[in-house]
Amino acid sequence: MSSRGGSVARLDATRPSPRGRTIVLGADITSFADLRRDDGVHSYLRRTMYGLLERAAVASRLPWRRCRREDRGDGAMIILPPGTRAARVLDSLAPCLHALLRHANHGTSDVERLRLRLAADVGAVNLDEYGSFGRPFIRVARMLDAPPFKDAMAAADADVGLLVSDRLFRAAAGAAGAAGPAGREAYRALSFTCKETRADAHLWLP
Incomplete structure (x- = not known):
């Protein structure tokens, strides 16, 4: 099975986490757990995901090489260096990834089609001998699992969607360049409840 996502840099989970x-x-x-997807398909989807995330991050001028990347089996958590501009995540990343996914998914079967939910938050990150932790990881996990997010992705039949926390959206909205092609006008408000989390967020879809 070919790796349409291209080469992917080795993940470095030992890279010091930004504190x-x-x-x-x-x-x-x-x-990811679709029973039609065997280990070969899982490997293809994972390699393609990492390859396209790297390409989209570089195109968005995000410091991919200085990020800490932690694998989650059916996804990943990426910790950006402190000082990374929030507007670059909101304005550029998802549209770049959308264009790359359209190309990667062209001609693939339903089983091999890669569709990604992305979620982003900002807050305090900590590191111990077991890895990174902090409230942003919990909030991002809840956003990824939020039923309204999943429903919106399914209704749009979208290859990618990005849900950002209200605090990150406000940080980007207050920065120069936040009204680009994927700026504030491209997002819609979305409130959700997932487990113990009730929050306001903002959704981007193609």
Whole structure:
């Protein structure tokens, strides 16, 4: 099976995690557990996801090489370095990824089609001997699993969707360049409840 996503840099989970307030980005492969998907398909989807995330991050001028990337099996958590501009996540990342996914998914079967849910939050990140932790990881996980997010993705039949926390959206909205092609006008408000989390967020879909 070919790796349409291209080459992917080796993940470095031992890279020191940025400490303090920073952006956490989560990615989740939609329907990863579909019984039609065997280990070969899972491997293809994972390699393609990482390859396209790297290409989209570089195109968005996000510091991919300085990110800490932690695998989640059917997705990943990416900790951006402190000082990364929130507007670059909101304005550029999802549209770049959408264009790359359209190309990668061209001619693929339903089983091999890669669809990604992305979620992003900002807050304090910590590191111990077991890995990274902090409230942003919990909030990102809840956003990725939020039923209204999943429903909106399914209704749009979209290859990618990005849900950002209200605090990150406000940080980007207050920065120069936040009204680009995927700026504030491209997002819609979305409130959700998932487990113990009730929150306001903002959704981007193609």
